[in-house]
Amino acid sequence: MSAVLDLLERPTYTMAQVDRLLGLPSGTARRWIDGYARSGKTYPPIVREERTGEEYATWGEFVETRLLSEFRTEGVPIINMRPAIRTLRAETGSRYPLAHSANLITTVGRELVKRVQDEVNLDKALQLVVIRNGQYMLTTPAEIYVNAVQFNEEGDAVRMYPDPELREIVIDPLRAFGEPVVRDRSVPTEVIAEQVRAGDSEEMIADLYELSPEQVRAAVLFEQRRSA
Numbered sequence: 001m002s003a004v005l006d007l008l009e010r011p012t013y014t015m016a017q018v019d020r021l022l023g024l025p026s027g028t029a030r031r032w033i034d035g036y037a038r039s040g041k042t043y044p045p046i047v048r049e050e051r052t053g054e055e056y057a058t059w060g061e062f063v064e065t066r067l068l069s070e071f072r073t074e075g076v077p078i079i080n081m082r083p084a085i086r087t088l089r090a091e092t093g094s095r096y097p098l099a100h101s102a103n104l105i106t107t108v109g110r111e112l113v114k115r116v117q118d119e120v121n122l123d124k125a126l127q128l129v130v131i132r133n134g135q136y137m138l139t140t141p142a143e144i145y146v147n148a149v150q151f152n153e154e155g156d157a158v159r160m161y162p163d164p165e166l167r168e169i170v171i172d173p174l175r176a177f178g179e180p181v182v183r184d185r186s187v188p189t190e191v192i193a194e195q196v197r198a199g200d201s202e203e204m205i206a207d208l209y210e211l212s213p214e215q216v217r218a219a220v221l222f223e224q225r226r227s228a
Contacts, residue, residue: 008060060096070141101155110136168218193223
């Protein structure tokens, strides 16, 4: 098993952490990742192949949930995306087909996604790929997701920008227990913001953690946006 595959399979977050980090309403991650039961009826998961009851989400599950979160405001139940993801798993042989850039960036990958969407009659509001001017193009939610995820040379998701506008801040499953940190450092943004709230100057914090003033300001702005 490759190191990358091990990373995607790495148990990283509780369901509550996934909700918090992705700004989802409480309980959303559990429903999407592991399914749920209500009024005697069982609803299968979207991200996992089947319900496991496992309390922790893997890095691969977290990454795919990030993509789902971009479609949350489209007004169409996210559960409707399940047939497309299930088919993509079978077509690609990957447990995490949406955590690989090849399926969303390359022409061959986009053709596959578009074909699968058509086969399962995926709702237009939930589609990842459309044809414009004869080209396979990402829809806006899918493009936001691709720009927010950092892929390695093999095309596998290894890190994430929680706020694509603040590229100094990353989520890395191998740093600070997967909490948001300043890029190339293991200093959590929450720690930096707390020190600023306590009255420490940005210059002092930058010197303490060997950061640039811009990185300190990015961490503070990120936490302000997240709390808002």
